[in-house]
Amino acid sequence: MNSLRSVLxxxxxxxxxxxxxxxxxxxIYACLLAFRMYYVNRKNGILRPVVYLLWVLFGMVLLILxxxxxxxxxYTDMERDWVPIVAxxxxxxxxxxxxxxxxxxxxxxxxxxxxxxxxxxxxxxxxIKEAVDLLPVGICYGNxxxxxxxxxxxxxxxxxxxxxxxLTDTGRFQERLEETGEERDGRYLLEWExxxxxxxxxxxxxxxxxxxxxxxxxxxxxxxxxxxxxxKNARLLDMQLRMKAFAVESGDFAMEQxxxxxxxxxxxxxxxxxxxxxxxxxxxxxSDAPGVLALLKSVNDTLLYEAERPEELYQxxxxxxxxxxxxxxxxxxxxxxxxxxxxxxxxxxxIRECAANTFKHAQGDMLSVTVxxxxxxxxxxxxxxxxxxxxxxxxxxxxxxxxxxxxxxGNMSIExxxxxxxxxxxxxxxxx
Numbered sequence: 001m002n003s004l005r006s007v008l009x010x011x012x013x014x015x016x017x018x019x020x021x022x023x024x025x026x027x028i029y030a031c032l033l034a035f036r037m038y039y040v041n042r043k044n045g046i047l048r049p050v051v052y053l054l055w056v057l058f059g060m061v062l063l064i065l066x067x068x069x070x071x072x073x074x075y076t077d078m079e080r081d082w083v084p085i086v087a088x089x090x091x092x093x094x095x096x097x098x099x100x101x102x103x104x105x106x107x108x109x110x111x112x113x114x115x116x117x118x119x120x121x122x123x124x125x126x127x128i129k130e131a132v133d134l135l136p137v138g139i140c141y142g143n144x145x146x147x148x149x150x151x152x153x154x155x156x157x158x159x160x161x162x163x164x165x166x167l168t169d170t171g172r173f174q175e176r177l178e179e180t181g182e183e184r185d186g187r188y189l190l191e192w193e194x195x196x197x198x199x200x201x202x203x204x205x206x207x208x209x210x211x212x213x214x215x216x217x218x219x220x221x222x223x224x225x226x227x228x229x230x231x232k233n234a235r236l237l238d239m240q241l242r243m244k245a246f247a248v249e250s251g252d253f254a255m256e257q258x259x260x261x262x263x264x265x266x267x268x269x270x271x272x273x274x275x276x277x278x279x280x281x282x283x284x285x286x287s288d289a290p291g292v293l294a295l296l297k298s299v300n301d302t303l304l305y306e307a308e309r310p311e312e313l314y315q316x317x318x319x320x321x322x323x324x325x326x327x328x329x330x331x332x333x334x335x336x337x338x339x340x341x342x343x344x345x346x347x348x349x350x351i352r353e354c355a356a357n358t359f360k361h362a363q364g365d366m367l368s369v370t371v372x373x374x375x376x377x378x379x380x381x382x383x384x385x386x387x388x389x390x391x392x393x394x395x396x397x398x399x400x401x402x403x404x405x406x407x408x409x410g411n412m413s414i415e416x417x418x419x420x421x422x423x424x425x426x427x428x429x430x431x432x
Contacts, residue, residue, distance in 0.1 A: 004094045012094055019101045024059040026108040031056045033115040055111075059104070138197070138216030141204070142170030146212070155216055158192055170212050174201055189219070196223040316348030324355035328365055331355070335371030340429065342408055343377065347424075349404065350381055353397040354422060358383040362420065376427040388416045 007013040031053055089097075129152075132139060138155030142148050146169055159167040163176050177199050181188030188199045198219045204211045321331045331351060338344055351367065358364045362385020372378040392414050394402045405412045410426040 002094055004090050004092055004097050007094045012098075016094065016097060016101060019098075019105065020059070020063045023101060023104050023108055024056075024063045026105070026112065027056045027059040030108060030111045030115060033112065055108075136218055138199075138214075140167060140170060140173075140214040142212040142214070144210055146171040149211070155214070158197070158216065162190065162192055170214060173214065174212075177201075189223070196220045316345045317351065320348040320351035320355070323352060324367065327355065327359045329355040329358055329367060330365060331367045331369060333369045333371065336373060337371065338373075338377055343426065343429070346401070346404055346408065346410075347371075347379060349397075349401050350379070350422060350424065353401055354381045354383065356397070358385050361388070362386050376425065377429055378426075379424040381422040383420055385420070387419050391416045392420070 004013075004016075007016075034051075129150075133153040135152060135154070138152060138158060140148055140151035140155050148167055148170055151167055156167050159165065159173060162180070163173075165172075167173055177188045177190070181190045181199065183189075184198070186200070190197055190199065196219050197216045199214065199216045202213050204213045317333075317337060324331050338347065347369070351369065354367055358367060362383050364383040364385025366384045368382045368384075370380045370382075372380075392398075394412075394414065398414070402412045405424055405426075408426065409428045410424055412425075413423045415421040415423070
């Protein structure tokens, strides 16, 4: 069988050479892992790293033998006196050397697997560092000299991207945070890559040693929610102020409405009192004692504003008809009266105004009221007096009536030719 020396320049020799190179690389890797394991956990002792180092030296010697022998066998024709041990190795069958390389390769792989298994089954500082690097938060610890002794990738990347410098001084890093960040209760809010991060700084003591801890957490979602809450609180505050203003204005409006109602009552009662007085003065027979007595009582009630009547007995349409009859105006109503108390109040006010104007200006003695209830409510009031000499423009009582109708969502119009006609339309009010 061919010896190792005879095949150094052949394909089998090349394969053995490449195999020795790969084994040597694997041995170096296993040795580095062993020393790293010893560095992070010295309880395991120095024996294993030393064994791995000797193993690396053995692989290096084997590789040198292959390289040296190949050089003389391929590139020179010189005879060389080999060291006895080297000569012995070159005289061995190359198959035996190949089997030894396979055994060494398997042993190297097994050693690497053992070290990796140890790292997976045991918590070491390196494992902790790798785990902390995967966290979505930034962590950094600085010693009393303000030098970082532990930091993860996130806070290092942030310092490099935001401040254009590496994290080598925790004091300098804190100063940059105070300069560029938004302070919030001793913490600092900064934006990075469209995300908001909150940095906190506090002191920590570990085994009697004082450290400065800097941590950063992603508060983008919390910041967004806080911003929305501030906007909603601002809107609520604005609504609260508006409601307070409305409450004040509604009180003023209620007071003005009461004053308006009082003025309207005085206007209506005083107008009817004067009209009724004129009615009796124009009559040839003024011996109606009960009527004159009622007139005097009405005058006293109006001037002293002491007319008090129970609310449940007040019927605006009936009262308007009664007041109209007091000045000689007969009221005829066609159609159903509105069920709404507000509309009946407006109808009573309209009858009073039209009756007074019929007596004073048209010299008539009858009012015709037509109520139509279809899709809405339509009310028309006409008299049998003479037609107006000119176009009637709402003023005084008619203007007050028009405003009240508009407040109810209705519309009022007046026709002056060929005869007087007052129309009230409420399209948004159901007849039922």
